[in-house]
Amino acid sequence: MKKIFVFKNFKGDLLGGITAGIVALPLALAFGVSSGLGPSAGLYGAIFVGFFAALFGGTNTQISGPTAPMTAVSMVIIAGIIGLNEGDISKALPAILTVFLLAGIFQIVLGLLRVGTYIKYIPTPVVSGFMSAIGVIILVTQILPSIGYYADEDQEFVHGFKPFAEEVILEKILIKEANEGILVVEHLEITAARASLITEEEILLESKTLANNEASGVLGTIKVLPRALKSINWLELMLALGTIIIIYGFKKITTVIPSTLVALVVMSGIAIGMDLAYIPIEKIPSGLPTFNGEIFTNMDLSSIAPYISSALTLAFLGAIDSLLTSVVADNMTKTKHKPNRELIGQGIGNTIGAMFGGIPGAGATIRTVVNIKAGGVTRISGMIAGLFLFAILLTIAPFASKIPAAVLAGILITVGIGVMDYKGLRAIPKMPRTEVLIMLTVLIVASFYDLITAVVLGLVMASLIFMKKMGDVTVQGSWVKSVGDDNAHESTIELSKKLEEEVFIKRMNGPLFFGSTSDIQELTKSIPLTATTVVLHMSNVSYMDQSGVYAMEEIISELETKAVKILIVGIPDQLRQMLEKVELIPKCIPHNLIFDSMDDCMKWIIENVEDIA
Template sequence: GYYPKEDMEFVNAFKPMAEEIILENILKEEAGEGILVLEDFRETISRAGMITEEEIMTEAKTLASTEASGVIGTIKILPRALRSINWLELILALSTIIIIYGFKRITKVVPSTLVALIVVSGLAIGFGFNYIPIEKIPEGFPFPVIEIFTGFKLGNITPYIFTALTLALLGAIDSLLTSVVADNMTKTKHKPNKELVGQGIGNSIGAIFGGIPGAGATIRTVVNINSGGKTRLSGMIAGVMLLFILLALGPIASKIPAAVLAGILITVGIGVMDYKGLRAIPSLPKDISFGPFRLSSEVMIMLVVLILASTWNLVYAVGIGLIIASLMFMKKIGELTGIRSDVKLLKEEAWADEAEFPEDLKDKVFIKHIKGPLFFGSTSNFQQLVDQIPPSAEAVVIRMDRMQYVDQSGLYTLEDNLVFLEGHNITVLLVDVLDQPRYMMERIDIIPDLIPEEHIFADFDGCMAWIKININDTRKNQEQ
């Protein structure tokens, strides 16, 4: 029931700042036109004198609205809002909420959101209530901006390439997030590639008509689904209806009370909350610690995204949350790979095909089971390989059939360990090297410079046959 733009006392406090911003814009325009302010100050004074009170008030209202927006802005303005409640607007919003939840109990054939919008808006318009409508919807069909092609200059876009890439990335994240929310609500599975290609085509065409880039909107999607839209057809109909309103129903739609939309958005916000996830918070494993306090990494990520989305920007918050989640995931995978991939004596721990290994060779041959990817997050554990091998070792078998991937950091760590073992006359045997790790090792000549082809085996049986012949021969030669 409170609108900062309508609180003239609050708006007037921003008039000096509004005048300053308008003057700054004039100076920027003159700089773009090549006008030197010090030489042509009369032009600046002339333009400043043409500023109207209406322009100042419009800018001041924009500043007031921006100051009161978001969670922080709402908290700042809350005492003033409570003193200046517009009771008519509050009643309209509450009526909308009651109809939305109440009509669902009667029938779900007709979307309760649509019923609330028509009924409350119709009553407000029919009885001539002095309500605040939504902002005016522009009318008419936009024309293509041909200057995009005819006046194209590479120098005009180069300063904004990084910004464009950032917006594209964040827009993609936002769209995929919306798709996941829609999947959870409709029990379907979206196709990410098609989603992003469609978004790119839409933004490209929209730019030709002077539009700004957009992304999937979670709130609008949730409203669509809650209103009964479950297929692609519902999204297409929504787009056609928006075009129809733009062309023919702009004046009528502009009469919808803003309080009605506020009531709809409140119900959408309540509906989009993940109550199942919130109830699961106490049972999540507490895998990170801050001094004496232990916390779940999942909860920490959720809190970070919640705080950033509430106080800053939803899209940036999601991006930062993805980065933190990726780092956490890599840390966990690295720790898990290190824990599962220690060097083991064959007489202590053996896989099924290692059970019949000769007893007299078990003190001479050691084995490393690599379980999981070898990447920069797990290299610190793998670097301990040389420390885990006792002085009595004559051969080390590295079983790689469960190492599906190795990155550059893991590759160089592997090379360093192999060089060390070669320097200490320890033979290294590789078993069941998968395609990607083998390709990487061949690229930097680990194969065949450090590990010759005859020391690479397709299975452990072939490796064991080589060990029985060569390790025995080595021991006999040393005894002689």
């Protein structure tokens, strides 16, 4: 425990933690609203994830909490589950929090399995495209609240969904009766009776849910934007624009005080002080956060099974987000983080946060940088940031509930603009076409279709392209030459000119795997019919998989049918062991025909190969 709590720099940790907490406050509220669970969910996430990730994590100066990528994915999950629960957040909440709980547990498992060591191998184009897509999603989806348009309040728009709402309600009745075993011809009067009990209020509620679903996401926003622009709430727009102007303008004056906090205080103060008719955020409950025991008592695995992949995505995304921030912290503090311990800490934070209704979080780069610059050195600084936000919750929750929704929309617009990977976008003209294709594919698919699909597609594309390139490297570096050709081998021992038509060297460079085997086999066909001896030079074959073993078997079999003697030079241990397991060595190639160096091989050729010309 002595290494966990070091109080030598407590003053710096105190200042760093409070400063990071101040920066985190407006973002936590904004991310909570954006997620669909309300500002309190963002604040709870910042408190619990921030405190416990700092306590158990592997990066001393890391500040954790809701982030733009985690919120964007959470927003999709939340909207999907709410849609399956008649638009009722209270009904959907246990399932939503269960998914978040699973994401935290998955992160702990990833840490225990030491997956954190391998996160660094995720291709940059995938990360770049994903981050830019997150920026697009946040930016576009905040256009409607920034102009004061909410689909469920547009009566004409909602009215258009009434026929569909009636169909949805009737379908639910039929499903319920099917589950009860009474959906038969003899009991149609029960179905008719239940249908007659449907009220206008129920239809209106379902219509609002359908309207909200239609207007959600990037495509939904684009669809309803023409309607929204016809009924702009100019007060909401002015509050959002004022927020954006202060955030960017105040940074030019000083960076000592976070500009987001200044914008939040100033614009909220103007709206409240002048008693403007603005739209406030949802009420933040005062007092202690409540434990959501329904996660465990009402757990229904069948209802959350479709979201297992979403929980895994959250877990991996949080891992990537956190470890990238850890690298930034390492560079600033000249320290070395522990990636697997960091994943365990993040997982514990997200697990506990879910139990109290918080949205998932990860290591936050800006907040971590602020903490370090303000003097934070140990994990105590991250814990203080969480405790500071907890104190804010207990003291000013009633005031925070009066914050204009448009102000938080303005804050999120600046977050969306800032989170995009401009470095990657600017590099497009200089990047290889394949990497540009991966990045743009992830960006477009994530923005307009699905974040999870985009990541999987990007990883598959990157893997296939990588394997193709590695296969090309192997083929381009491999050749067949006569033993008498220049640069055919490194031995200084010279052979008789008469043997140049009979002894050939087949050199293989690079990994011999499924991506290169077919071309390597084709290369074997270039060995002339005059050959009586072939040397397989394998010292530069770095790796061989099972496909490579089968390819070697076919190459050796083909040469044996032509009565060609096969010699092997410089075979690495891994390759030799694999060939021994399938008995190619010594059944087809005896141990005495395997040489450590080309010189030893050349001596054997001189002594044993006769000119048959």
